[in-house]
Amino acid sequence: MTEFVGFPKIARYSRECIVTEKIDGTNGQIYIGPDGEFLVGSRTRWITAETDNHGFAAWAHAHKDELMQLGPGHHFGEWWGSGIQRGYGLPKGEKRWSMFNVVRWCMHGHTPGVISVDPKTKVAKMQDVLPACVGLVPVLWRGNFDFCPISDLLQRLIVGGSQAAPCFLPPEGIVIFHLAAGVGFKKTIEKDNEPKGARP
Numbered sequence: 242m243t244e245f246v247g248f249p250k251i252a253r254y255s256r257e258c259i260v261t262e263k264i265d266g267t268n269g270q271i272y273i274g275p276d277g278e279f280l281v282g283s284r285t286r287w288i289t290a291e292t293d294n295h296g297f298a299a300w301a302h303a304h305k306d307e308l309m310q311l312g313p314g315h316h317f318g319e320w321w322g323s324g325i326q327r328g329y330g331l332p333k334g335e336k337r338w339s340m341f342n343v344v345r346w347c348m349h350g351h352t353p354g355v356i357s358v359d360p361k362t363k364v365a366k367m368q369d370v371l372p373a374c375v376g377l378v379p380v381l382w383r384g385n386f387d388f389c390p391i392s393d394l395l396q397r398l399i400v401g402g403s404q405a406a407p408c409f410l411p412p413e414g415i416v417i418f419h420l421a422a423g424v425g426f427k428k429t430i431e432k433d434n435e436p437k438g439a440r441p
Contacts, residue, residue: 252422258389260382261343263427264405265413266321269297269338275313279305295325307372317341329406339376349373379404386419395430
């Protein structure tokens with residue numbers, strides 16, 4: 242008999258979303274296994290010092306002890322800076338890794354915020370603190386998806402520049418992440434209607 246496949250649950254549209262700055266770099270992933278396995282990846286493959294992606298693997302292995310504090314799982318972020326895409330005006334050779342999950346993590350040296358409160362026990366689930374070598378993509382807005390001011394947020398970036406590298410122009414755009422659906426949408430300031438592969 243054919244295996245039954247149910248219709249997937251549909252997320253409610255009018256739920257919270259978070260808008261972050263889309264940084265123009267290259268995707269970087271750290272995987273930490275339950276047994277302590279440590280792997281470094283780009284968007285499409287595992288990388289090593291010999292098959293590196295703009296030095297991300299070399300940086301990750303140099304900071305392995307700190308990065309192990311992230312704990313088991315796949316950790317995704319943007320590797321950006323000098324020599325990668327826009328460069329963001331960082332001094333020669335300076336690069337940064339900014340993680341995408343702004344709900345789970347808070348920056349090193351900051352006070353963790355509340356993620357959620359269990360309605361039965363009233364116990365708060367708190368953010369985890371990142372190691373000092375890791376950053377977060379800048380949060381530009383948080384609120385109900387119905388009221389997301391996309392045009393205003395893009396205009397703020399156009400006028401004020403990047404928040405990842407303050408005042409750098411031109412920034413790339415934004416990512417709108419719908420929490421209930423677990424889906425992100427990107428909107429770039431330039432050539433938003435063109436597929437990425439079609440850009441020069």
